[in-house]
Amino acid sequence: MPVLFAASVENAAILLDLFIMLVAAKLMGEVFERLRQPAVVGEILAGVIIGPSLLRWVEPSNSINVLAEFGVIFLLFTVGLETKPNAIFKVGLHSIVVAMAGVILPFVAGYFIAIAWGGSFVESIFIGAALVATSVGITARVLGSMGLLDLQTSRIILGAAVIDDILGLIILSMVSSVSQGEVNLSGLLKTATAAILFTAFIALVGSRTMNRLSPMVGRLHLGKPFFTLGLILCIGLSAASIYVGVAAIIGSFLAGMALAEATEGNNEMHQLTAGVTEFLVPFFFVNIGMQLTLTVFQDPSIIAFAILLTLIAVVTKFIGCGLGAAGMTSREMAQIGIGMVPRGEVGIVVAQVGLGLGVIAPSFFAAVLFMAVATTLIAPPFIKILFAGDKNYDPGQGDNNETDVSDTFSRIG
Amino acid sequence: MPVLFAASVENAAILLDLFIMLVAAKLMGEVFERLRQPAVVGEILAGVIIGPSLLRWVEPSNSINVLAEFGVIFLLFTVGLETKPNAIFKVGLHSIVVAMAGVILPFVAGYFIAIAWGGSFVESIFIGAALVATSVGITARVLGSMGLLDLQTSRIILGAAVIDDILGLIILSMVSSVSQGEVNLSGLLKTATAAILFTAFIALVGSRTMNRLSPMVGRLHLGKPFFTLGLILCIGLSAASIYVGVAAIIGSFLAGMALAEATEGNNEMHQLTAGVTEFLVPFFFVNIGMQLTLTVFQDPSIIAFAILLTLIAVVTKFIGCGLGAAGMTSREMAQIGIGMVPRGEVGIVVAQVGLGLGVIAPSFFAAVLFMAVATTLIAPPFIKILFAGDKNYDPGQGDNNETDVSDTFSRIG
Numbered sequence: 001m002p003v004l005f006a007a008s009v010e011n012a013a014i015l016l017d018l019f020i021m022l023v024a025a026k027l028m029g030e031v032f033e034r035l036r037q038p039a040v041v042g043e044i045l046a047g048v049i050i051g052p053s054l055l056r057w058v059e060p061s062n063s064i065n066v067l068a069e070f071g072v073i074f075l076l077f078t079v080g081l082e083t084k085p086n087a088i089f090k091v092g093l094h095s096i097v098v099a100m101a102g103v104i105l106p107f108v109a110g111y112f113i114a115i116a117w118g119g120s121f122v123e124s125i126f127i128g129a130a131l132v133a134t135s136v137g138i139t140a141r142v143l144g145s146m147g148l149l150d151l152q153t154s155r156i157i158l159g160a161a162v163i164d165d166i167l168g169l170i171i172l173s174m175v176s177s178v179s180q181g182e183v184n185l186s187g188l189l190k191t192a193t194a195a196i197l198f199t200a201f202i203a204l205v206g207s208r209t210m211n212r213l214s215p216m217v218g219r220l221h222l223g224k225p226f227f228t229l230g231l232i233l234c235i236g237l238s239a240a241s242i243y244v245g246v247a248a249i250i251g252s253f254l255a256g257m258a259l260a261e262a263t264e265g266n267n268e269m270h271q272l273t274a275g276v277t278e279f280l281v282p283f284f285f286v287n288i289g290m291q292l293t294l295t296v297f298q299d300p301s302i303i304a305f306a307i308l309l310t311l312i313a314v315v316t317k318f319i320g321c322g323l324g325a326a327g328m329t330s331r332e333m334a335q336i337g338i339g340m341v342p343r344g345e346v347g348i349v350v351a352q353v354g355l356g357l358g359v360i361a362p363s364f365f366a367a368v369l370f371m372a373v374a375t376t377l378i379a380p381p382f383i384k385i386l387f388a389g390d391k392n393y394d395p396g397q398g399d400n401n402e403t404d405v406s407d408t409f410s411r412i413g
Numbered sequence: 414m415p416v417l418f419a420a421s422v423e424n425a426a427i428l429l430d431l432f433i434m435l436v437a438a439k440l441m442g443e444v445f446e447r448l449r450q451p452a453v454v455g456e457i458l459a460g461v462i463i464g465p466s467l468l469r470w471v472e473p474s475n476s477i478n479v480l481a482e483f484g485v486i487f488l489l490f491t492v493g494l495e496t497k498p499n500a501i502f503k504v505g506l507h508s509i510v511v512a513m514a515g516v517i518l519p520f521v522a523g524y525f526i527a528i529a530w531g532g533s534f535v536e537s538i539f540i541g542a543a544l545v546a547t548s549v550g551i552t553a554r555v556l557g558s559m560g561l562l563d564l565q566t567s568r569i570i571l572g573a574a575v576i577d578d579i580l581g582l583i584i585l586s587m588v589s590s591v592s593q594g595e596v597n598l599s600g601l602l603k604t605a606t607a608a609i610l611f612t613a614f615i616a617l618v619g620s621r622t623m624n625r626l627s628p629m630v631g632r633l634h635l636g637k638p639f640f641t642l643g644l645i646l647c648i649g650l651s652a653a654s655i656y657v658g659v660a661a662i663i664g665s666f667l668a669g670m671a672l673a674e675a676t677e678g679n680n681e682m683h684q685l686t687a688g689v690t691e692f693l694v695p696f697f698f699v700n701i702g703m704q705l706t707l708t709v710f711q712d713p714s715i716i717a718f719a720i721l722l723t724l725i726a727v728v729t730k731f732i733g734c735g736l737g738a739a740g741m742t743s744r745e746m747a748q749i750g751i752g753m754v755p756r757g758e759v760g761i762v763v764a765q766v767g768l769g770l771g772v773i774a775p776s777f778f779a780a781v782l783f784m785a786v787a788t789t790l791i792a793p794p795f796i797k798i799l800f801a802g803d804k805n806y807d808p809g810q811g812d813n814n815e816t817d818v819s820d821t822f823s824r825i826g
Contacts (some may be wrong), residue, residue: 023649222442
């Protein structure tokens with residue numbers, strides 16, 4: 001552990017980087033809160049400002065990535081803790097329709113705009129794939145800060161975003177194998193099936209198991225037994241989901257969801273979890289901002305492509321997901337459409353994989369980064385506007401609702 | 414952020430390692446709690462069992478180190494939060510005498526035993542240096558779990574351990590420059606002076622500044638403003654202390670101490686901090702256990718040396734620090750002596766630096782590792798026995814005490 005004890009400037013530099021990131025994130029977060037804008041936009045802008053694009057105070061590094069990755073894992077765990085499976089089952093069908101509708105339109109539009117800009121076949125399907133997956137973290141944080149995670153539309157969005165992530169990763173693995181010239185349909189089908197079964201299994205069985213275990217957990221001699229169980233489940237299911245073939249964040253989301261009912265009203269558990277997320281999540285958002293490279297935009301054609309790609313990303317997702325919610329009020333359709341717009345980290349990762357495989361050009365890579373960051377910056381203010389005035393269910397009514405849904409759940413499970 | 418999104422087995426392996434470490438730590442912690450032994454011993458043994466020495470389920474890695482390092486940084490931050498500067502000033506002189514007495518005896522004894530075992534001059538002063546620094550984390554955790562951090566003897570131990578760390582790092586830098594043939598006395602004096610001034614400055618000014626800032630902090634729009642301030646101070650002073658030339662953990666301890674009075678009774682702040690430490694600290698202790706290599710002990714001469722070194726480490730520290738507390742009751746002298754015994758991570762780091770410089774033999778390195786882990790394992794049960802029956806001051810009386818000490822503090826500051 002030389003970082004701690006050796007008086008080396010290199011290691012102090014890591015801590016200094018984290019210090020700058022924290023201060024910048026909290027300063028910009030405070031500014032945006034005062035402007036009645038979501039703090040998360042401030043945190044991402046803080047990353048753009050202190051990162052390689054502008055001030056160059058902080059460069060992305062391995063240690064920062066480790067903390068950022070745990071940040072998003074715990075962010076999704078917290079979102080899961082707020083998501084009672086009953087509620088998801090209630091909106092499950094809606095979520096699936098919204099997710100599907102929001103995948104097809106952006107993928108096709110992304111493919112054709114890239115072809116029009118001279119992209120190769122493989123390059124263009126990568127661009128299409130980068131437009132698919134929704135970053136649930138951004139929307140969850142905005143809605144969470146407004147105290148609206150319990151709304152039906154919020155739940156549809158979060159459910160659809162989780163499904164979107166699964167679909168996005170399946171598409172990414174398809175695209176990756178196409179680019180390597182080995183289209184293995186049976187392998188792809190296996191991955192897809194395993195992912196869907198894993199998610200369904202944890203969603204159906206996890207919560208019931210945890211509810212039954214809960215009295216035993218309380219009898220442990222360890223301090224903070226529920227939080228300990230939460231940590232183990234969160235890290236364990238994150239690992240398991242990668243083995244199954246889906247993103248780690250899906251596992252941590254499912255871990256939170258499995259514990260949502262057993263830890264309802266357990267204030268200590270929620271505070272302890274909040275401590276971890278308050279520490280780690282800012283590194284995740286600042287790190288996203290730091291990924292944006294501004295210098296490649298000296299070519300006007302790239303600027304035009306990036307802007308058009310962003311517009312298409314916003315419009316196709318908004319229309320696709322909005323139509324997917326057909327049958328609800330037009331206000332709710334708009335809420336769901338806008339809530340699905342942020343691409344954030346998932347779009348960036350698709351672009352990174354493409355760059356790593358050597359199949360997409362650096363300029364296209366930069367445009368996708370721009371789109372991912374821009375959609376993440378554009379959406380939150382609109383989310384705030386479109387959700388303004390909404391309230392969570394009244395707690396009393398909520399309880400009644402929950403009883404109804406419990407019945408549904410017993411029938412399903 | 415490919416760890417999260419790419420379905421790579423290598424990255425799942427990192428999460429799986431952390432999962433195994435967490436489960437092993439909590440399982441062994443639970444077993445030791447039920448045996449009425451400190452959970453920390455269970456966590457270290459968990460590391461020995463799952464690590465390279467026995468089951469080989471988990472190997473030390475960079476990601477684990479990052480989390481373990483933050484674990485010990487936040488552990489010392491929590492210890493600092495419990496350490497009101499007033500209380501430290503009250504025991505300050507005691508702590509200095511105890512620390513000094515506990516440095517000289519182990520250093521000299523370690524030097525001569527290594528010479529007797531055929532060590533070179535440089536090798537032997539490294540062994541001496543490895544016996545110097547006390548691992549405050551172990552004792553703090555044991556006393557903390559007994560709810561005895563507020564005792565006068567506890568405070569003397571923690572104060573002396575912090576001073577010990579500073580002295581240990583000064584000795585380490587002296588030893589390192591001796592081994593490289595460049596004995597730069599003025600450079601060493603500069604480092605020593607900077608370290609002492611930095612610590613004294615933060616201890617004197619930090620707490621008063623934070624107490625004055627505290628009403629402004631409450632007016633911030635950010636959620637959890639005190640915790641945010643704590644994080645920034647913790648990371649910032651950790652970085653600053655490395656630049657000054659002392660260990661990062663001294664900075665985080667001082668950050669906690671600066672906030673101890675301003676956040677007294679702030680339950681949210683303490684819970685949020687506990688969330689971070691509950692998550693990260695087990696990785697630190699399991700990682701220590703994983704450093705122990707058992708295979709080198711096939712040579713009986715190394716076993717004998719390791720055992721003798723451990724005995725000397727225990728006896729010299731116990732007698733040295735115990736005598737340093739002369740004037741107190743014999744029970745208190747014994748409490749202070751045993752509280753200073755664990756070497757833990759600092760002894761390991763000294764050995765690692767020696768190995769890295771190529772000046773100590775692998776067998777001596779293994780013996781120091783054994784001594785560091787063994788003192789850490791031996792001490793906690795004795796700490797529990799020697800402190801059994803002690804109680805913290807009654808809260809009411811404590812308040813009275815504190816008022817007295819505040820006056821003292823105003824006079825000093």
